[in-house]
Amino acid sequence: xxxxxxxxxxxxxxxxxxxxxxxxxxxxxxxxxxxxxxxxxxxxxxxxxxxxxxxxxxxxxxxxxxxxxxxxxxxxxxxxxxxxxxxxxxxxxxxxxxxxxxxxxxxxxxxxxxxxxxxxxxxxxxxxxxxxxxxxxxxxxxxxxxxxxxxxxxxxxxxxxxxxxxxxxxxxxxxxxxxxxxxxxxxxxxxxxxxxxxxxxxxxxxxxxxxxxxxxxxxxxxxxxxxxxxxxxxxxxxxxxxxxxxxxxxxxxxxxxxxxxxxxxxxxxxxxxxxxxxxxxxxxxxxxxxxxxxxxxxxxxxxxxx
Amino acid sequence: xxxxxxxxxxxxxxxxxxxxxxxxxxxxxxxxxxxxxxxxxxxxxxxxxxxxxxxxxxxxxxxxxxxxxxxxxxxxxxxxxxxxxxxxxxxxxxxxxxxxxxxxxxxxxxxxxxxxxxxxxxxxxxxxxxxxxxxxxxxxxxxxxxxxxxxxxxxxxxxxxxxxxxxxxxxxxxxxxxxxxxxxxxxxxxxxxxxxxxxxxxxxxxxxxxxxxxxxxxxxxxxxxxxxxxxxxxxxx
Numbered sequence: 001x002x003x004x005x006x007x008x009x010x011x012x013x014x015x016x017x018x019x020x021x022x023x024x025x026x027x028x029x030x031x032x033x034x035x036x037x038x039x040x041x042x043x044x045x046x047x048x049x050x051x052x053x054x055x056x057x058x059x060x061x062x063x064x065x066x067x068x069x070x071x072x073x074x075x076x077x078x079x080x081x082x083x084x085x086x087x088x089x090x091x092x093x094x095x096x097x098x099x100x101x102x103x104x105x106x107x108x109x110x111x112x113x114x115x116x117x118x119x120x121x122x123x124x125x126x127x128x129x130x131x132x133x134x135x136x137x138x139x140x141x142x143x144x145x146x147x148x149x150x151x152x153x154x155x156x157x158x159x160x161x162x163x164x165x166x167x168x169x170x171x172x173x174x175x176x177x178x179x180x181x182x183x184x185x186x187x188x189x190x191x192x193x194x195x196x197x198x199x200x201x202x203x204x205x206x207x208x209x210x211x212x213x214x215x216x217x218x219x220x221x222x223x224x225x226x227x228x229x230x231x232x233x234x235x236x237x238x239x240x241x242x243x244x245x246x247x248x249x250x251x252x253x254x255x256x257x258x259x260x261x262x263x264x265x266x267x268x269x270x271x272x273x274x275x276x277x278x279x280x281x282x283x284x285x286x287x288x289x290x291x292x293x294x295x296x297x298x299x300x301x302x303x304x305x306x
Numbered sequence: 307x308x309x310x311x312x313x314x315x316x317x318x319x320x321x322x323x324x325x326x327x328x329x330x331x332x333x334x335x336x337x338x339x340x341x342x343x344x345x346x347x348x349x350x351x352x353x354x355x356x357x358x359x360x361x362x363x364x365x366x367x368x369x370x371x372x373x374x375x376x377x378x379x380x381x382x383x384x385x386x387x388x389x390x391x392x393x394x395x396x397x398x399x400x401x402x403x404x405x406x407x408x409x410x411x412x413x414x415x416x417x418x419x420x421x422x423x424x425x426x427x428x429x430x431x432x433x434x435x436x437x438x439x440x441x442x443x444x445x446x447x448x449x450x451x452x453x454x455x456x457x458x459x460x461x462x463x464x465x466x467x468x469x470x471x472x473x474x475x476x477x478x479x480x481x482x483x484x485x486x487x488x489x490x491x492x493x494x495x496x497x498x499x500x501x502x503x504x505x506x507x508x509x510x511x512x513x514x515x516x517x518x519x520x521x522x523x524x525x526x527x528x529x530x531x532x533x534x535x536x537x538x539x540x541x542x543x
Contacts, residue, residue: 217398217399245398279395281391281395282395282397284359284379284395285391285394285395286408287378287379287380287383288357288359288379288383288388288389288391289383289408289409289411289454289458290380290383290384290411290458291380291408292380293380299400299404299408300397300400302399303397303398303399303400303401303404303437304398304399305399306399
């Protein structure tokens with residue numbers, strides 16, 4: 001692996017070396033390394049689609065799986081399907097992410113479909129980061145799609161972050177929760193230049209006691225555009241909370257479309273949304289501490305997206 | 307030393323200009339200087355003019371002999387002026403420790419953050435990782451605001467009604483914070499306040515009414531009259 005690929009891996013997965021535990025590193029469409037462990041098995045797909053199947057046994061406790069994707073080509077497109085089968089009682093950390101370095105003028109595009117099947121009481125923390133850069137004018141496109149099925153009492157925590165450099169993205173997330181299952185999503189997006197980001201979350205709370213807490217924080221700078229659609233359907237005695245909070249700067253555009261659908265009288269659903277520029281008094285407070293206006297702005301954004 | 311020379315400030319009020327401060331001249335060189343006066347007399351405007359948040363319509367401001375009238379908020383802060391907001395600002399995502407670090411101008415250790423927080427009566431362990439957001443009460447925010455000024459340790463600190471909202475914490479603690487701050491910086495602390503107990507520690511008291519300095523002098527000169535004058539029209543009570 002060369003220095004550029006190592007840098008991309010560090011950006012998306014904080015990896016300085018081959019990770020401990022199970023991993024699968026995908027580089028320009030090829031497997032660049034894979035390791036299974038006694039509890040976590042990684043296999044190539046057998047249905048002809050590109051991607052892997054990951055089987056996490058019920059004995060797994062506190063182990064991790066890293067599945068980063070690195071692209072360093074221009075004029076390259078791929079669609080990858082990764083399926084996770086997490087058995088009842090397992091407790092696992094899954095770190096995904098995609099880093100693109102596009103040095104050419106053509107498009108580099110990665111579309112990843114991650115489907116999670118969580119057995120009863122399984123616990124998953126899923127972290128994905130998206131980062132792109134390039135020295136040409138080529139577009140960097142990432143379309144992550146996440147599909148989650150949570151059986152009774154399962155819990156999934158998803159942290160999804162788009163750090164920098166992604167020109168166009170459609171982020172689609174679908175989740176279906178059985179009774180007493182719990183889903184937490186934290187999304188952070190920063191767009192700049194002419195970038196476009198669309199987030200589309202839809203959660204079905206099917207069983208009694210199911211709960212979802214979804215918070216999206218974003219900053220849109222330059223002439224970038226963001227669209228956020230966030231929908232929670234409460235189909236039982238459940239509780240759902242969603243929040244979108246955006247800072248808008250320069251000539252950016254942000255549209256937030258929250259939706260709540262209560263199909264049961266005992267469903268408790270809440271949505272909060274706010275879009276606005278950085279408050280003048282926040283800048284002033286930090287300037288009275290000796291920061292310049294630009295330094296103050298950077299600190300406010302850094303905190304907001306931390 | 308801070309010197310205000312013939313400061314006037316007018317704010318637009320519809321079509322007309324409303325005069326808030328009119329020819330205010332003042333020197334701040336003592337340990338504790340209290341500015342008091344009725345509501346709406348222009349005290350907070352004066353504090354904002356010192357910090358650089360508002361620009362005077364007329365007059366000049368000097369810090370240690372240097373004309374700082376044209377300097378920005380940032381430049382004044384870097385020259386040693388600190389300003390505690392009357393209504394502290396909230397930030398999503400910035401933690402108490404981040405804010406104190408920004409105030410100190412460097413990354414501070416947990417134990418340093420603890421020192422500043424315990425001085426303002428907060429149990430550091432419960433607060434350092436909390437966000438300075440709406441989950442904190444007005445009183446907690448106020449004390450964190452004071453801690454940021456402590457962490458700066460500048461030669462001039464301006465507090466705009468520091469006592470407001472800290473009712474659960476005693477005045478005596480607030481006063482001991484000011485005393486410790488002075489012992490550390492050996493500078494001047496300018497406090498805008500209505501509170502007799504704060505006026506009681508002032509070396510100099512300045513009474514502002516209707517945008518003008520009505521009286522100024524030592525505590526011994528001003529305070530007895532001021533207390534007797536509670537029936538005076540300037541205080542409206």
